[in-house]
Amino acid sequence: MMAVPRPPLEGAAQLPCGVGADVWHHPAFLSKAEADALLKHAETWSYAQERVRVFGREHDVPRLTAWFADAGLAYTYSGLALSPTPLPPSLDQLRARLQAATRLTFNSVLANRYRDGRDKMGWHADDELELGDEIHIASISLGASRTFRLRAKEGGRRGLDIELAHGSLLVMRHPTQRHWEHCLPARAGVRNPRVNLTFRRIFQVRRRNGQGGRRAARGRGAGEG
Numbered sequence: 670m671m672a673v674p675r676p677p678l679e680g681a682a683q684l685p686c687g688v689g690a691d692v693w694h695h696p697a698f699l700s701k702a703e704a705d706a707l708l709k710h711a712e713t714w715s716y717a718q719e720r721v722r723v724f725g726r727e728h729d730v731p732r733l734t735a736w737f738a739d740a741g742l743a744y745t746y747s748g749l750a751l752s753p754t755p756l757p758p759s760l761d762q763l764r765a766r767l768q769a770a771t772r773l774t775f776n777s778v779l780a781n782r783y784r785d786g787r788d789k790m791g792w793h794a795d796d797e798l799e800l801g802d803e804i805h806i807a808s809i810s811l812g813a814s815r816t817f818r819l820r821a822k823e824g825g826r827r828g829l830d831i832e833l834a835h836g837s838l839l840v841m842r843h844p845t846q847r848h849w850e851h852c853l854p855a856r857a858g859v860r861n862p863r864v865n866l867t868f869r870r871i872f873q874v875r876r877r878n879g880q881g882g883r884r885a886a887r888g889r890g891a892g893e894g
């Protein structure tokens with residue numbers, strides 16, 4: 670009997686990462702016109718400049734972020750209950766399409782805006798407590814094409830690079846976040862912005878005294894200050 674590829678994502682290819690990873694890439698999930706329209710809309714959102722503390726010193730993280738989530742997913746941080754911004758209709762429609770294509774469920778979107786090739790994201794795994802135990806992430810890229818790098822957390826560190834073009838989709842299925850990490854390195858010469866939308870499923874986690882989950886302890890921000 671022939672093996673049925675998971676997920677049933679037409680037009681996608683599974684990346685040859687190796688043991689412990691289940692990553693799929695669709696180079697043109699959105700048409701050029703759809704990607705152009707969504708990028709134009711994403712350029713109207715308000716993004717925050719987050720700060721990170723590295724070796725006792727505070728720095729701006731080298732990108733801007735916006736967070737959207739369904740109602741009821743407010744989280745408590747340093748004693749403050751933060752309410753999420755609901756997904757705008759463009760993201761809600763894209764979510765429905767992604768859910769149908771991947772057979773996964775998402776209730777939130779993290780948008781990262783890279784202003785140019787100097788903006789980047791350091792090595793990390795998306796393994797915060799609020800993502801639960803089975804973590805699936807669907808990531809849509811808009812704007813400037815950039816290299817996305819993956820490597821195993823252990824064992825030789827041989828990795829894989831993939832070019833994420835305007836309108837492409839990358840799906841990282843469980844157990845990728847457990848065994849692999851990823852980053853988006855700076856790229857000299859890139860002048861145009863890039864917006865990356867990661868669709869996630871989060872669960873309500875109460876944080877106490879500003880204590881973060883797994884990522885805060887290991888640090889998505891580590892090495893990028």
Ligand SMILES: O=C(O)CCC(=O)C(=O)O
Binds near residue numbers: 781808817852853865
């Ligand atoms: O911009 C990207 O493609 C990577 C985003 C990412 O790694 C994240 O949001 O955790």
